[in-house]
Amino acid sequence: MEWLDEVKWDREGLVPVIAQERGSKDVLMVAWMNRTALAATLERGEAVYWSRSRRRLWHKGEQSGHVQKVHEIRLDCDDDVLLLEVSQLGHEPGIACHTGRHSCFFRRLEAGRWTVVDGVLKDPESIYR
Amino acid sequence: MEWLDEVKWDREGLVPVIAQERGSKDVLMVAWMNRTALAATLERGEAVYWSRSRRRLWHKGEQSGHVQKVHEIRLDCDDDVLLLEVSQLGHEPGIACHTGRHSCFFRRLEAGRWTVVDGVLKDPESIYR
Numbered sequence: 282m283e284w285l286d287e288v289k290w291d292r293e294g295l296v297p298v299i300a301q302e303r304g305s306k307d308v309l310m311v312a313w314m315n316r317t318a319l320a321a322t323l324e325r326g327e328a329v330y331w332s333r334s335r336r337r338l339w340h341k342g343e344q345s346g347h348v349q350k351v352h353e354i355r356l357d358c359d360d361d362v363l364l365l366e367v368s369q370l371g372h373e374p375g376i377a378c379h380t381g382r383h384s385c386f387f388r389r390l391e392a393g394r395w396t397v398v399d400g401v402l403k404d405p406e407s408i409y410r
Numbered sequence: 411m412e413w414l415d416e417v418k419w420d421r422e423g424l425v426p427v428i429a430q431e432r433g434s435k436d437v438l439m440v441a442w443m444n445r446t447a448l449a450a451t452l453e454r455g456e457a458v459y460w461s462r463s464r465r466r467l468w469h470k471g472e473q474s475g476h477v478q479k480v481h482e483i484r485l486d487c488d489d490d491v492l493l494l495e496v497s498q499l500g501h502e503p504g505i506a507c508h509t510g511r512h513s514c515f516f517r518r519l520e521a522g523r524w525t526v527v528d529g530v531l532k533d534p535e536s537i538y539r
Contacts, residue, residue: 284522297426297491299437306435308428311491323519355515356524358507362426362440364515378487386484386493390452393413395485 285316289360295331298363302375303352309369309377310385312341319354319363326351328365345379345408346371372403381405414445418489424460427492431504432481438498438506439514441470448483448492455480457494474508474537475500501532510534 288296295313302309312330314322318338321329325340328349332339342348353366369375369383378385380401387399417425424442431438441459443451447467450458454469457478461468471477482495498504498512507514509530516528 282522284519284524287524297440299428299440301437308430308437308493311426311428311486354519356517356519357440357514358509358511358516359514362514364437380487382487385486385488385491387487388485390413390483390485393411395413395416 282320285320287360288316288319288356288363290316291361295333296361296363298328298330298365300328300349300365300367300369300377302377303366303368307384308386309349309367309375309383312339314363322351322365323354328367342371345376347376347408349377374402376402376408379405379409381408411449414449416489417445417448417485417492419445420490424462425490425492427457427459427494429457429478429494429496429498429506431506432495432497436513437515438478438496438504438512441468443492451480451494452483457496471500474505476505476537478506503531505531505537508534508538510537 294315298314300309315331318329318331328341330339348370349367351365355364369377381403382399388395389398423444427443429438444460447458447460457470459468477499478496480494484493498506510532511528517524518527
Protein backbone atom coordinates (compact mmCIF):
# COMPACT_ATOMS: atom_id res chain seq x y z
CA MET A 282 0.00 0.00 0.00
CA GLU A 283 1.57 3.18 -1.25
CA TRP A 284 0.50 5.47 1.60
CA LEU A 285 2.24 3.16 4.08
CA ASP A 286 5.43 3.33 2.01
CA GLU A 287 5.38 7.11 2.10
CA VAL A 288 5.89 7.09 5.87
CA LYS A 289 9.57 7.30 6.77
CA TRP A 290 9.87 4.46 9.28
CA ASP A 291 12.97 4.63 11.48
CA ARG A 292 15.64 1.93 11.75
CA GLU A 293 13.33 -0.06 14.00
CA GLY A 294 10.45 0.38 11.62
CA LEU A 295 8.65 2.83 13.90
CA VAL A 296 7.37 6.40 13.95
CA PRO A 297 6.19 8.52 16.88
CA VAL A 298 2.45 9.18 16.98
CA ILE A 299 0.72 12.04 18.78
CA ALA A 300 -2.84 11.49 19.99
CA GLN A 301 -4.73 14.78 20.21
CA GLU A 302 -8.25 14.92 21.60
CA ARG A 303 -11.03 16.11 19.34
CA GLY A 304 -12.82 19.07 20.84
CA SER A 305 -10.45 19.99 23.67
CA LYS A 306 -7.44 19.69 21.34
CA ASP A 307 -5.43 18.48 24.33
CA VAL A 308 -2.34 16.47 23.50
CA LEU A 309 -3.07 13.22 25.31
CA MET A 310 -0.01 11.07 24.67
CA VAL A 311 2.74 10.01 22.32
CA ALA A 312 3.22 6.38 21.38
CA TRP A 313 4.79 4.49 18.49
CA MET A 314 3.49 2.66 15.43
CA ASN A 315 4.96 0.29 12.91
CA ARG A 316 3.38 -0.49 9.54
CA THR A 317 1.09 -3.15 10.95
CA ALA A 318 -0.10 -0.89 13.76
CA LEU A 319 -0.90 1.94 11.38
CA ALA A 320 -2.75 -0.34 8.98
CA ALA A 321 -4.68 -1.84 11.92
CA THR A 322 -5.54 1.63 13.24
CA LEU A 323 -7.05 2.60 9.92
CA GLU A 324 -8.96 -0.65 9.61
CA ARG A 325 -10.41 -0.62 13.14
CA GLY A 326 -10.88 3.13 13.41
CA GLU A 327 -9.23 2.80 16.84
CA ALA A 328 -5.65 3.47 17.84
CA VAL A 329 -3.37 0.44 17.66
CA TYR A 330 0.20 1.18 18.72
CA TRP A 331 3.42 -0.79 18.87
CA SER A 332 4.46 -1.27 22.48
CA ARG A 333 8.24 -0.93 22.57
CA SER A 334 8.47 -2.37 26.09
CA ARG A 335 6.26 -5.40 25.43
CA ARG A 336 7.34 -5.72 21.80
CA ARG A 337 3.87 -6.39 20.50
CA LEU A 338 0.87 -4.65 18.99
CA TRP A 339 -1.12 -2.78 21.59
CA HIS A 340 -4.76 -1.99 20.93
CA LYS A 341 -5.00 1.03 23.23
CA GLY A 342 -7.70 0.35 25.81
CA GLU A 343 -7.59 -3.45 25.43
CA GLN A 344 -7.08 -3.74 29.21
CA SER A 345 -8.31 -0.40 30.53
CA GLY A 346 -11.28 0.07 28.22
CA HIS A 347 -9.83 3.48 27.40
CA VAL A 348 -10.06 3.03 23.66
CA GLN A 349 -9.20 5.87 21.27
CA LYS A 350 -11.62 6.33 18.40
CA VAL A 351 -9.62 7.75 15.50
CA HIS A 352 -11.21 10.52 13.43
CA GLU A 353 -8.25 11.64 11.40
CA ILE A 354 -4.66 10.65 10.66
CA ARG A 355 -2.14 13.29 9.61
CA LEU A 356 1.49 13.02 8.49
CA ASP A 357 4.08 15.75 8.94
CA CYS A 358 6.23 17.41 6.28
CA ASP A 359 9.19 15.10 6.98
CA ASP A 360 6.99 12.00 6.69
CA ASP A 361 8.19 10.75 10.06
CA VAL A 362 5.59 11.79 12.65
CA LEU A 363 1.86 10.98 12.74
CA LEU A 364 -0.87 13.02 14.40
CA LEU A 365 -4.15 11.34 15.32
CA GLU A 366 -7.34 13.18 16.14
CA VAL A 367 -9.09 10.94 18.66
CA SER A 368 -11.99 10.65 21.02
CA GLN A 369 -10.77 9.18 24.28
CA LEU A 370 -13.49 6.69 25.28
CA GLY A 371 -14.32 4.71 28.44
CA HIS A 372 -14.38 7.56 30.96
CA GLU A 373 -15.62 11.12 31.08
CA PRO A 374 -13.42 13.14 30.92
CA GLY A 375 -11.15 10.90 28.88
CA ILE A 376 -8.23 9.08 30.49
CA ALA A 377 -5.28 8.46 28.18
CA CYS A 378 -2.53 8.01 30.77
CA HIS A 379 -1.75 4.79 32.62
CA THR A 380 -1.51 6.90 35.81
CA GLY A 381 -5.26 7.53 35.55
CA ARG A 382 -4.86 11.07 34.28
CA HIS A 383 -6.39 12.78 31.28
CA SER A 384 -3.08 13.34 29.53
CA CYS A 385 0.40 11.89 29.89
CA PHE A 386 1.77 15.46 29.96
CA PHE A 387 0.75 16.20 33.53
CA ARG A 388 4.07 17.65 34.70
CA ARG A 389 5.23 21.17 33.99
CA LEU A 390 8.66 22.66 34.52
CA GLU A 391 8.34 25.16 37.37
CA ALA A 392 11.36 26.77 39.00
CA GLY A 393 13.65 23.89 38.00
CA ARG A 394 11.26 21.08 38.92
CA TRP A 395 8.89 18.86 37.03
CA THR A 396 5.74 19.66 38.97
CA VAL A 397 2.55 17.62 38.75
CA VAL A 398 -0.21 20.00 37.68
CA ASP A 399 -3.04 17.63 36.66
CA GLY A 400 -4.89 15.29 38.98
CA VAL A 401 -5.69 11.58 38.84
CA LEU A 402 -9.21 10.99 37.51
CA LYS A 403 -9.35 7.29 38.39
CA ASP A 404 -7.16 5.10 40.54
CA PRO A 405 -4.96 3.07 38.16
CA GLU A 406 -5.45 0.00 40.37
CA SER A 407 -9.13 0.06 39.50
CA ILE A 408 -8.30 0.60 35.82
CA TYR A 409 -5.94 -2.35 35.43
CA ARG A 410 -7.56 -5.16 37.38
CA MET B 411 20.79 20.12 36.92
CA GLU B 412 18.44 17.54 38.28
CA TRP B 413 15.44 18.30 36.07
CA LEU B 414 17.60 17.67 32.99
CA ASP B 415 18.67 14.31 34.39
CA GLU B 416 15.06 13.27 34.86
CA VAL B 417 14.49 13.35 31.12
CA LYS B 418 15.06 9.95 29.54
CA TRP B 419 17.36 10.86 26.65
CA ASP B 420 17.55 8.20 23.93
CA ARG B 421 20.75 6.50 22.75
CA GLU B 422 21.60 9.57 20.73
CA GLY B 423 20.90 11.85 23.67
CA LEU B 424 17.66 13.15 22.16
CA VAL B 425 13.94 13.33 22.89
CA PRO B 426 11.06 14.26 20.59
CA VAL B 427 9.44 17.62 21.31
CA ILE B 428 5.95 18.69 20.33
CA ALA B 429 5.29 22.40 19.77
CA GLN B 430 1.66 23.25 20.40
CA GLU B 431 0.32 26.74 19.77
CA ARG B 432 -1.08 28.70 22.68
CA GLY B 433 -4.64 29.76 21.99
CA SER B 434 -5.44 27.65 18.93
CA LYS B 435 -3.92 24.55 20.56
CA ASP B 436 -2.84 23.44 17.09
CA VAL B 437 0.04 20.97 17.00
CA LEU B 438 2.57 22.88 14.91
CA MET B 439 5.52 20.52 14.61
CA VAL B 440 7.70 17.88 16.20
CA ALA B 441 11.45 18.34 16.48
CA TRP B 442 14.21 17.00 18.72
CA MET B 443 16.17 18.31 21.66
CA ASN B 444 19.30 17.24 23.47
CA ARG B 445 20.28 18.47 26.95
CA THR B 446 21.93 21.61 25.63
CA ALA B 447 18.94 22.50 23.47
CA LEU B 448 16.51 22.09 26.35
CA ALA B 449 18.64 24.15 28.71
CA ALA B 450 19.00 26.85 26.02
CA THR B 451 15.23 26.82 25.40
CA LEU B 452 14.57 27.49 29.06
CA GLU B 453 17.20 30.19 29.26
CA ARG B 454 16.12 32.06 26.12
CA GLY B 455 12.39 31.48 26.50
CA GLU B 456 12.46 30.52 22.81
CA ALA B 457 12.57 27.08 21.23
CA VAL B 458 16.06 25.77 20.52
CA TYR B 459 16.08 22.33 18.91
CA TRP B 460 18.75 19.88 17.84
CA SER B 461 18.78 19.57 14.07
CA ARG B 462 19.41 15.90 13.28
CA SER B 463 20.15 16.63 9.63
CA ARG B 464 22.57 19.48 10.25
CA ARG B 465 23.86 18.02 13.52
CA ARG B 466 23.85 21.32 15.35
CA LEU B 467 21.71 23.43 17.65
CA TRP B 468 18.93 25.15 15.81
CA HIS B 469 17.35 28.26 17.26
CA LYS B 470 14.00 27.97 15.52
CA GLY B 471 13.45 31.09 13.44
CA GLU B 472 17.13 32.03 13.22
CA GLN B 473 16.81 32.17 9.44
CA SER B 474 13.08 32.57 8.87
CA GLY B 475 12.31 34.90 11.77
CA HIS B 476 9.61 32.42 12.78
CA VAL B 477 10.70 32.22 16.39
CA GLN B 478 8.71 30.24 18.94
CA LYS B 479 8.20 31.98 22.27
CA VAL B 480 7.93 29.24 24.89
CA HIS B 481 5.31 29.63 27.63
CA GLU B 482 5.41 26.21 29.18
CA ILE B 483 7.43 22.99 29.04
CA ARG B 484 5.80 19.69 29.95
CA LEU B 485 7.21 16.17 30.29
CA ASP B 486 5.23 13.00 29.76
CA CYS B 487 4.74 10.08 32.16
CA ASP B 488 7.55 8.06 30.55
CA ASP B 489 9.97 11.01 30.81
CA ASP B 490 10.80 10.73 27.14
CA VAL B 491 8.64 13.26 25.29
CA LEU B 492 8.41 17.04 25.81
CA LEU B 493 5.44 19.27 25.04
CA LEU B 494 5.99 23.00 24.54
CA GLU B 495 3.26 25.59 24.63
CA VAL B 496 4.43 28.26 22.20
CA SER B 497 3.49 31.45 20.44
CA GLN B 498 4.57 31.21 16.82
CA LEU B 499 6.02 34.64 16.02
CA GLY B 500 7.06 36.46 12.84
CA HIS B 501 3.88 36.07 10.81
CA GLU B 502 0.17 36.23 11.46
CA PRO B 503 -1.15 33.53 11.47
CA GLY B 504 1.97 31.72 12.69
CA ILE B 505 4.11 29.72 10.28
CA ALA B 506 5.93 26.79 11.85
CA CYS B 507 6.56 24.68 8.75
CA HIS B 508 9.45 25.15 6.33
CA THR B 509 6.90 24.79 3.50
CA GLY B 510 5.38 28.13 4.58
CA ARG B 511 2.38 26.51 6.24
CA HIS B 512 0.95 27.03 9.70
CA SER B 513 1.63 23.47 10.84
CA CYS B 514 3.83 20.65 9.60
CA PHE B 515 0.81 18.34 9.79
CA PHE B 516 -0.85 19.60 6.63
CA ARG B 517 -1.59 16.22 5.06
CA ARG B 518 -4.48 13.99 6.03
CA LEU B 519 -5.10 10.39 5.06
CA GLU B 520 -8.10 10.37 2.73
CA ALA B 521 -9.14 7.30 0.78
CA GLY B 522 -5.65 5.83 0.89
CA ARG B 523 -3.78 9.03 0.05
CA TRP B 524 -1.93 11.66 2.03
CA THR B 525 -3.89 14.67 0.89
CA VAL B 526 -2.75 18.26 1.42
CA VAL B 527 -5.51 20.01 3.34
CA ASP B 528 -3.81 23.23 4.53
CA GLY B 529 -2.54 26.01 2.31
CA VAL B 530 0.79 27.82 2.07
CA LEU B 531 0.69 31.14 3.95
CA LYS B 532 3.97 32.47 2.59
CA ASP B 533 6.22 31.35 -0.26
CA PRO B 534 9.16 29.50 1.33
CA GLU B 535 11.50 31.18 -1.17
CA SER B 536 10.66 34.52 0.40
CA ILE B 537 11.09 33.04 3.89
CA TYR B 538 14.58 31.61 3.37
CA ARG B 539 16.47 34.23 1.40
